[in-house]
Amino acid sequence: MSRTSQEIRLAARPQGRPDSSTWDLTSTEIPDPGPGQILVRVDLISLDPAMRGWLNDVRSYIPPVGIGDVMRALGAGEVIASEHPDFAVGDRVTGSFGVCEYALSDGKGVDRIDTDIAPMGTWLGALGMPGMTAYFGLHDVGRLRAGDTVLVSAAAGAVGSTVAQLAKAKGARVIGVAGGPDKVSWLRELGLDEVIDRREGDLLRQVRNAAPDGIDIYFDNVGGELLDAALANLRRGARVVLCGAVSTYNDETLADGPRRYMSLLVFRATMQGFVVFDYADRYAEAVAEISELIAEGRLVATETILEGGVPAFPDALLGLFDGVNTGKLLLRIRKG
Numbered sequence: 494m495s496r497t498s499q500e501i502r503l504a505a506r507p508q509g510r511p512d513s514s515t516w517d518l519t520s521t522e523i524p525d526p527g528p529g530q531i532l533v534r535v536d537l538i539s540l541d542p543a544m545r546g547w548l549n550d551v552r553s554y555i556p557p558v559g560i561g562d563v564m565r566a567l568g569a570g571e572v573i574a575s576e577h578p579d580f581a582v583g584d585r586v587t588g589s590f591g592v593c594e595y596a597l598s599d600g601k602g603v604d605r606i607d608t609d610i611a612p613m614g615t616w617l618g619a620l621g622m623p624g625m626t627a628y629f630g631l632h633d634v635g636r637l638r639a640g641d642t643v644l645v646s647a648a649a650g651a652v653g654s655t656v657a658q659l660a661k662a663k664g665a666r667v668i669g670v671a672g673g674p675d676k677v678s679w680l681r682e683l684g685l686d687e688v689i690d691r692r693e694g695d696l697l698r699q700v701r702n703a704a705p706d707g708i709d710i711y712f713d714n715v716g717g718e719l720l721d722a723a724l725a726n727l728r729r730g731a732r733v734v735l736c737g738a739v740s741t742y743n744d745e746t747l748a749d750g751p752r753r754y755m756s757l758l759v760f761r762a763t764m765q766g767f768v769v770f771d772y773a774d775r776y777a778e779a780v781a782e783i784s785e786l787i788a789e790g791r792l793v794a795t796e797t798i799l800e801g802g803v804p805a806f807p808d809a810l811l812g813l814f815d816g817v818n819t820g821k822l823l824l825r826i827r828k829g
Contacts, residue, residue, distance in 0.1 A: 495522045495523060495524050495525065496522070496523045496532075496594075496595050497520050497521070497522060497523070498520065498521050498522075498523045498593050498594040498595040498596075499518065499519070499520055499593065499594050499802070499803040499804065500518075500519050500520070500521055500563050500564075500591065500592060500593040500594075500803065501516050501517070501518060501519075501563065501564045501592040501593075501803055501806045501807070502516070502517045502519055502561055502562060502563055502564065503515065503516065503517075503548065503558045503559070503560055503561065503562055503564055504516055504517040504560070504561075505560070506548055506549065506550060506560070507548055509743050509744070510743045510811065510814070511545070511548065511807065511810065511811070512807075513807065515548070515807070516564070516806070516807050518803070518804055521593075523595045523596075523597055524597070525574055526574050526575060526576045526577070526597060527576060528576050529576060529577055529599055529600070530575075530576050530577060530597055530598065530599055530600075531572050531574065531575045531576070531577045531580045531586075531597075531598050531599075531600055531603070532572070532573055532574040532575070532595060532596070532597055532598075533568075533570045533571065533572055533573070533586060533588070533590060533595065533596045533597075533598060533603075534570050534571050534573045534594070534595055534827060535568045535569070535570040535590050535593060535594055535595065535596055535826045535827065536568075536569055536570045536571065536613060536825070536826060536827040537568060537569045537570070537613060537614055537617060537798070537823045537824065537825055537826060537827075538566050538567075538568045538592055538806070538823065538824040538826055539566060539567040539568065539569075539617040539618075539621065539622070539821070539822075539823060540566075540799075540809055540810055540812075540813045540818075540822040540823065540824055541566075541567070541622070541623075541651075541813075542714075542737055542739045542742060542813060542814075543737070544564075544565070544566065544810060544813075545742040545743065545810075545814070546742065547565050554768045554770070555770075563591035563592060563593055564591060564592040564806070565589060565591060566589070566590070566591055566592045567587065567588070567589055567590075567617060567621065567622060568587065568588065568589075568590040568591070568596070568617070568826070569585070569586070569587045569606065569613045569614070569616055569617050570585070570586065570590065570596070570826075570827070571583065571584070571585055571586070572584040572585075572586060577599075577600050579600060580600060580603070580605070584605050585605065585606050585607075585608050585613060586603050586604060586605055586606060587603070587604050587606055587616050587617065587621060588602050588603035588604065589602055592803060592806050593803065593826075594802070594803060594826055594827075606620075610784055610788075611784065611787060611794065612796075614796040614798060614821065614823050615787075615794045615796065615821075617796075617821060617823060618651050618655075618794055618795075618796050618820060618821030618823075619651075619655050619783055619787065619792065619794035619821070620780055620783055620784060620787075620794070621821075622769060623650075623651035623652045623655060623821060624655050624779065624780075624783050625769050625772065625776055625779050625780075626652050626736060626769040627652050627653075627655035627656040627659055628655075628659060628779035628782070628783065629767070629769060629772040629775070629779065630652075630656070630712060630734045630736050630767055630769075631643075631656050631659055631660060631710070631712060631734070632659075633767075633772070634732065634734045634765050634767045635710040635712060635732045635734045636710075636732055637659075637660060637663055637665060637710060638663075638665075638709075639663055639664035639665065640664060640665065640666070641660070641665045641666070641709035641710055642665070642666045642668070642704050642706070642707065642708050642709050642710075642728070643656075643657075643660045643665045643666065643667050643668065643708070643709065643710045643711075643712065644668045644670070644700065644703075644704065644708045644710070644711045644712070644723055644726075645657045645660070645667065645668070645669050645670065645712045645714075646670045646711075646712065646713055646714045646715040646719050646720075646723075647670070647671070647714035647715050647737075647739065648669030648670055648671050648680055648685070648688070649669070649671040649672075649676035649679060649680055649818075649819050649820070650714065650818065650820070651818075651820055651821035651822065652714055652736060652737075653669070653671075653712070653714055654680075654683070654793075654795065654819075654820055655783070655792070655794075656712045657669050657680070657683065657685055658683060658684075658786070658791070658792040658793065659783075659786075659792070660710075661683075661684055661685070662786055662791050662792065665710075666686045667685045667686055667687075668685065668686060668687040668688070668689065668700075668703045668704060668708075669685045669687070669688045669689070670688075670689045670691050670696075670715075670719060671688065671689075671690065671691065672690065672691050672692050672816055673690065673692055673816075674690065675819075676816075676819060677689075677690050679819055683793060687703040687704075689703055691719065696718055696719050696722040697721070697722045697725055697726075699722075700719075700722045700723060700725075700726050701725075701726055704726055706728065707726055707727055707728030707729075707731070707760075708723060708726050708727055708728055708731055709728050709730070709731055709732070710731065710732050710733075710734065711723035711724075711727070711731070711732075711733045711734065712734045712736060713733060713734060713735050713736060713737070713738070714736050714737045714738075714739060715737070715738060715739050715740045716737070716738025716739070716740050716741050716748065717738065717740040717741060717748065719740075720733075720738075720751050721751055721752050721753045724751055724753035724754060724756040724757070725753045725756060727756050727757075727760040727762050728760060729760045729761055729762075730760070730761055730762065731760055731762040731763075732762065732763050732764075732765070733757075733762065733763065733764035733765070734765065734767070735764060735765060735766035735767070736766075736767070739814065742814070743814060794820070794821075795819055795820030795821065796820055796821045796822075796823055797817065797818040797819055797820060797821065797822050797823070798823045798824070798825050799812065799817075799822070799823065799824050799825065800825050801824070801825075802824075802825070802826055802828065803826060805824060806824060809822075809824045
């Protein structure tokens with residue numbers, strides 16, 4: 494029995510912020526799975542800053558979404574029909590299903606999840622790609638040590654909040670940067686040592702006051718002015734972890750590069766980018782440690798879930814860049 498699935502497809506590459514001309518809302522008939530296939534009913538879609546980069550037709554770590562293609566997105570849902578030996582009806586799974594109600598898959602890149610360990614949304618957040626990004630960026634690229642002073646931008650977001658809590662769990666002094674009193678208050682509740690409100694301006698001064706002896710690790714999710722403020726306040730041997738630059742993703746022209754990069758020379762520091770997919774063969778290591786911290790109450794996994802299903806995706810994506818979320822931002826697809 495075929496099913497009708499609503500989908501969001503890329504209609505045109507955006508200039509600046511995506512708008513209504515960027516997307517097409519379509520309906521497609523999804524057949525029953527054939528040999529070696531599964532049919533997944535999608536419950537939740539992950540909203541990630543990387544999605545904006547996937548819309549640009551430029552050379553990157555992953556090919557851009559093609560015009561007319563279903564928008565790429567990680568999702569979580571339930572297997573409702575299976576002709577695959579490794580998946581059974583009722584399995585809860587995550588995978589790159591796209592922005593759709595139903596997804597037909599050959600099982601590649603699909604993982605079973607245990608919702609007794611954590612809710613489905615957490616498997617797209619602290620136990621999903623954001624958590625893996627935080628773990629490997631902090632440990633492998635940042636080379637975290639107990640006693641380090643760690644500055645985290647977008648610290649109330651999915652990646653940043655996980656980085657901050659992982660660093661605290663390992664005995665670091667953690668300074669978070671977020672926007673607005675509500676997020677600042679939430680980060681203080683998580684136990685961060687200092688919290689900077691970027692909306693108060695003069696980030697150079699705020700970072701210097703929060704870290705008078707300098708920074709050992711800067712975990713950068715935003716780029717721009719805050720990256721310069723961090724570079725100006727490094728400690729000798731510091732590590733700058735380049736995870737993202739969300740403050741520039743919707744710019745129509747290339748943003749200016751960091752002005753204080755010579756601090757890397759002065760302080761014998763390093764600045765390194767990374768892509769989380771390079772650590773895929775070690776995800777189980779990160780999941781084990783993060784899930785243990787969650788069970789012990791030492792890491793709080795938080796999700797903000799928007800409603801509205803597939804048609805709500807265009808506005809939901811913009812909400813990510815407007816900072817509507819605390820923790821991981823998700824869109825609920827399944828009704829009821």
